[in-house]
Amino acid sequence: MLKINPKYVLKNYMLQEAIEGVQRGDFSIFDALFKIAQDPYAEHSDYEQWTGAIRN
Numbered sequence: 001m002l003k004i005n006p007k008y009v010l011k012n013y014m015l016q017e018a019i020e021g022v023q024r025g026d027f028s029i030f031d032a033l034f035k036i037a038q039d040p041y042a043e044h045s046d047y048e049q050w051t052g053a054i055r056n
Contacts, residue, residue: 006040008050 010033018030032047
């Protein structure tokens with residue numbers, strides 16, 4: 001199952017947060033999402049908040 005379904009799936013709200021961060025000069029979210037996007041099937045223990053859980 002893990003080979004078929006990635007643990008991390010980038011969503012529009014995640015990308016929007018990265019864009020807004022970059023516009024403020026903060027590249028931390030962009031860097032995190034870029035690292036995750038390079039290997040969405042891997043365990044990225046530092047980035048568990050991006051596992052696809054819906055944020056309110």
